[in-house]
Amino acid sequence: MITSNSCSLDVPYFHGYMETMMDALQLIYAARQGIIPCITRRLNHMERGVMIKSSAIFNFTYKQSGNSYCFNVDGLLWSRSRIVGNFLVYWQINEHASGQGRYTGAEARNVPIYCNSLELSSGYKRGLTTQSGGEQGTLEPNALIKKTVTITIEGSNFHLISYYSSEDICNGRLKRPLSHPDVMELYMPPSIFRLTKFRVPPKIEIGPDGKPHFM
Template identity: 30%
Template sequence: MSNPRVFIAGPQSFLRPTYHGFIRTTSDVFLLLGMCLNGRLCHVPRRPYPRERPHTIQSGNVFIYEEDISGIQQWTDGINWSPSYILGDFLIYRETEPGLPRDAENEKAIRTTLVATTTTGSKPEAAAPRFRRIPDPVDYERLCLEDQELYGQNIHSYSYKPDGLVKKTTTVSVEGVFHHLVSYYTAEAVRSGRLQTPTGDPQFCGINPRIILIRDPSLQIPLEQEEFRMLRLGRRRMRHLCSVRRAGRRRQTGGKEHKPSPQ
């Protein structure tokens, strides 16, 4: 029986994703793309039809398509997205409330909509429940470090859908052919461990990305630097967790951190 996280090529009428999991790093992208080039995984041949979107555009689904063969000039999924934020070699988008402008790249339009919604009428507070506001960039340091990895710095004053999807995309050129990756996830699914990364997937154990992919000159961050960045992020998480625990102990002891007495 094949692993349910991998979707093998075959005749089918319903569009299926290339993989199901979480794309954390460029290494994950290279691993999946290498499997596609080897024929063990499949590029998707087209965009999802509108009737397929509720079933295909879901947390954990990863789609890889080749630009020329598929003829896809722009991936569309029918969801309202925030403006993109660059995170290394990825673009990050967050799902917004349905009432916002469809063109998420128009930052001014989104901000104008938010202002108009909260200020129009004799009782501004009556319109406020329509949108759930999030912190301004000045509050960035107070965000959890895990949120920085999942959302990047995409924390402007936009109205994000509670528990909404995040879209993470990237493009890799292999010998002049562009391969696009589009992945979806929710923060809760990643934090809970329900979504496996390709590099952490046991079925891919011992498989290394192709050298031609690793040496791709179009990468914004070389693979070695990205691995170092992830290691540094892990250390920052540990320091952050320790500081939170110390602050909790100080609150419990009235502002004084308890120290064990010498034996």
């Protein structure tokens, strides 16, 4: 059971990983309802060292934390972003050193992103592992992966950042939000979300209860 009385760093971040858009919607809505934590300020240097790791999921709100805080919170060096559906995905890379050469994304071709059949399809995997050239550095061993999405609820912008490693995913160490009943049991009225901002809008259907539900 994950509870939070307020959106502050006095409560732990959410542990797990964000795989699908439904996961993201559930996490954002749960944070808005005070069920899981959200972040209201920039992380300091000590907090970054402790909290930025595989399994950490952070919710930021623009109105409370400021726009720039949401996109540069960890102080780590990342590859260029890769668009995956509604998400942006990044790989942690080492700072360029003499003799290492440029990071072109070739290393990432050997990094599995997920271990389920859907997201290891050839087209999906190519989209995640092919990077354009010109970046300095080399891929970190067991590279940390950062997955982000911004969601608007009734005029408030929420920025969700999920950190994980492919090893943790493949070994089953991290769980999706669906393993948390207090998150899954929340009814999310689709009308409060600004769905027009998504590249791939989620589908909505009327459920047995007569209410619209995300599918």
